[in-house]
Amino acid sequence: MTLALLGIAIAVLLHLRVPVAFAFLGPSLVYMATIGQSTGMSLRHVTNAAASFPLLAVPLFVLLGTLANHAGIAERFFRFALALLVRVRGGLGYVSIGTSLAFSWMSGSAVADAAALGKVQIPAMLRHGYTRRFATGVSASSSLVAPVMPPSIPAVIFAGLAAVSTGALFAASVVPALAITVGLCIVVYILVRRRETVETGAFDAAELRESAKGVLLPMLAPVIILGGILGGLFTPTEAAAVGVVFIIIVGVLQRSLSLRGFLTAVTEAVTTTAGIMLIVSTAALLGYILARERLPQMLTEVALSTTSSPVMFLVLAALMMLLLGTVIDATAILVLVVPILLPIAAQYGVDPIVMGVVLILALMIGLLTPPVGTVLFVTAAVSGTRIGEVFRGTLPFIVPLLVIVLTVILFPSLVLWLPGVLGL
Structure with missing residues (x-):
């Protein structure tokens, strides 16, 4: 009965659009008070x-993503991918996904990806x-690669909660992230194969060379960050710090990161x-x-009495996440769920790394589904849709x-x- 009342109180607060943190905190404090626990x-x-x-x-990975955004790295990737695929039918769709x-490899957040790239990708597709x-759909959907591909902020949180290797979880996420891309x-x-209205352009070798120069240095960032983590040179925290310093250096060398942009990036990172x-x-x-x-x-x-199959358990867990x-x-x-589901997964013999990948993949789809659908709101805001x-x-x-889940x-x-x- 107590759990039911707690759940109802939280559900009502969420329905009233109370921020998630406070929707959890209010009823929890009331519960603690009713059992005689102090506020302290x-x-x-x-x-x-x-x-x-x-x-x-x-916070370091969040800062890495905001700095990369304000250093104009997203726009450089887009320009290079567009120059490379300009003659391909539906090329801008592939460009959006590739970008x-x-x-x-630097953002780790679907929301940051959608905000940074949506304002570049969507207007370009509409012009062509x-x-x-289609433009908003592909831009929003492709942003889901960010929280799956390392460095993934959800993976860092899961690894901390489950006490598993962040590097192993990062490595395990690479194949699913590439599968999402494909x-x-x-x-x-x-x-796009039968749409006559979709335009293609003429290949420009000079533009390809010029745009390639702009992405050479930024592309070293994932090599340093992930290579350092997977090679055992850095902990994830140290790798994030090194990545932040590297992006600042790239922004200064390419004269794309001003002091104002740096301060704005720091402010956004602190808020996030x-x-x-x-x-x-x-x-x-x-x-x-x-x-x-x-x-x-x-x-x-309940789970053990319902099914003895590890596959069915993972399916049920994924459905719950969705x-x-x-x-x-x-x-x-x-x-909330990792401390609850991990002991159950252990009963089924499910590897915690597999569990982490499944939960993250399923949760990320929720970013595209109403009523919360954060990526939907961000994409709508940046595109006026x-x-x-x-x-x-x-x-x-x-x-x-x-299908990938x-x-x-x-x-x-x-x-x-x-x-x-x-x-690992």
Whole structure:
């Protein structure tokens, strides 16, 4: 009964558009007070959740993404990809996906990707005869590569919660991220092959050479960051710090990062990090309450009595993530469900790395689904398009995303292959 009342209170607050952190915090404080716990004890649970060394990488990776955005790196990637694929039919669709893939090695956030690239990609596609629905759909969908491809902020959070190697989780995410890229490209091919209104351009070797110069230095960033992590030279936190310094140097050398741009990037990173950590902290208090009410044990008993198949367990977990992702922020969901689902996964013999990849993939699809759908709102804002139109544009691209989630569940060796090769 207590859990039901707590759930109803949180659901009502979320429905009233109360920020997720406060929707969790209010009912949790009331619960703690009713069982005789002091406010100081409650706040201790909140602050302890933020005092995590692995989570120290989060603000640095966020800063890395904002600096890359204000240094104009996203625009450089777009210019180079456009010069390379200008003669390909539907080339701008592939350019959008390829640019998102390249920028994902630095951003780690779908929202940052959608904001930085959407304002460049969408107007360019509209000028070349693409429909607004297609332009916003491919731009929003391709941004989901960022939180899957390392350095992934959700992966850092999951690794900290599950006490698994961040480097191993990063390595395991590479194949699914590349699969997402290929799947989105297939959808683009199907959608544009018969559209006569889609324009192509003339190949310009001089433009290709000039644009290539602009991306040579930025492309070293993922080599330094991921190479350092996977090679054992840096911890993820150290790699993020090195990446930040490198992007600042690139911005200065290419004269694209002004002092004003730097300060704006820092401000954005601080604001974003504050939001993430507030959600992590308040969700941790709610997680303590759920553990005290023995919810993990109850769910374990239900799951084991329902199915003995690890595959079915992962399917059910993915479906739960898809549903929760439509109404709650992905960070909050991870903090809440990881401590609950990991013991159950262990009962089924599911590798925690596989579990992490499945949860992250499923949660990211929630960024494209209303009513929360953060990426939908960001894409709509930067393109001046109605939310419904953006969502309809993303529908064809959700299909390969779902197929990839199911493929990872059925063939977990696909995600464990690269960590095994690298000895992680």
